[in-house]
Amino acid sequence: MILSIIKVGGNVIDFPEKLEEFLYLFSKFPGKKILVHGGGVMASKFGESMGVMPEMVDGRRITDKDTLDIVTMVYAGLINKQIVAKLQSLKQNALGMTGADGNLIRSVKRPVKTIDYGFVGDIQEINIELVQTLLENNLVPVICAITHDQKGQLLNTNADSIASELATSLSKKYKVNLYFCFNKSGVLIDEKNEQSIVPLINEDIYTELKKENVIHSGMIPKLDNAFAALHKGVNHVWIGKAENLLLAAKGKLSGTTIEKHRYDLY
């Protein structure tokens, strides 16, 4: 059975109209599905209004106790529940969750090496049986970027990592397609031209595009993660704009699809 895991980021969540449009598209997305969401700038905004300033070390955000509380309130409270209520109005039986709920995602507090990231979790284990139970009961899990260590501590966790780990773990039970909705139309030949999408990337093409410097900087870890997911059993990974999600579902050219094998083998 096909399972689609769709991750949506801050560039959609921060804008009520974009979020509404996205949730409508998500509701029309066929088959079993899971939504994973981050938080966007809302957490920083609320934090600042409460006098909690984001702490940065070497350009990296640190999750101290106050920041964890705010992130928990904004991600698991405000954003997650507004998404769930909206999806319910669209006849989707959405169930909002953190990784603590039903022990969905157990993580470990990131060990301190050069930087102490604070209450940040690295994922250890996904509760596959719970996801199966929910999906079998036609529930649509809506998962925010908080996990726990099963010892009582909540942990701030990267939403992209949650989506990837869910996808790879659930590949044992489903044919999993992973969709990353972000702020560009896909991998672009020319960064300034949103039409210049590379429709399909496999490992040969990836090697070539890196050599030609078409793919560089921030896009490399994204694609490395995508290939890592494919190697762990995920069927395909898509990256593109949220508004093109349904085109992607219908297999139409709309963003960049990442596949493990050469496509000329098909």
Place this chain on the structure above:
Amino acid sequence: MILSIIKVGGNVIDFPEKLEEFLYLFSKFPGKKILVHGGGVMASKFGESMGVMPEMVDGRRITDKDTLDIVTMVYAGLINKQIVAKLQSLKQNALGMTGADGNLIRSVKRPVKTIDYGFVGDIQEINIELVQTLLENNLVPVICAITHDQKGQLLNTNADSIASELATSLSKKYKVNLYFCFNKSGVLIDEKNEQSIVPLINEDIYTELKKENVIHSGMIPKLDNAFAALHKGVNHVWIGKAENLLLAAKGKLSGTTIEKHRYDLY
């Protein structure tokens, strides 16, 4: 099968040590169970730190848009997830929920008569099948005082009402016992003496105690609600202190048990 629905209020939630003790007792509570929690003063405290002052009309709190956002953050985010993480560490497979999640509790925005309460919900329907599915899978629902109207709107909802409505609806499928943990040891003969607990109240005793003015003011709606629940099929209702919850579970004298029939009939 026996199902215990346990409601805990702000007088426990506001104090980390009390909450920790309560959650330990809850984890030891035998059988199928559901936890319902309110929010305490934390929501007002956070609201004030963000410049949102509680709006009161005739001594009643009004839930405007900003207050709803704060309540959603604090109840569904911070408190609910801290409780879930703690219960997970106590080997309870807790799953935190609002009434929007899985369409658990559908409510309707309270109609405006003399007072416009704002985004406050009156409960219409409980999703019994969902609760059964969760309990059958050994999950422990942890439900906060937020519901939805199934049209996309979250609504602030009284936690006592959520506990009572869950209890009456689930009485169709389970033998339901309802526990209200509050700040007194039970119904007291002498308000100043915490030892003077009335151990058992049925309708005859209730009529008598009201006549003698032992039960008055704030206790009357509490007991009226309890009897209403009993008339709708709930097995028994208990009110008492959180720290006596396990004594209550063991049938030991610890608070006030409210039963429909004369106890001398048993």
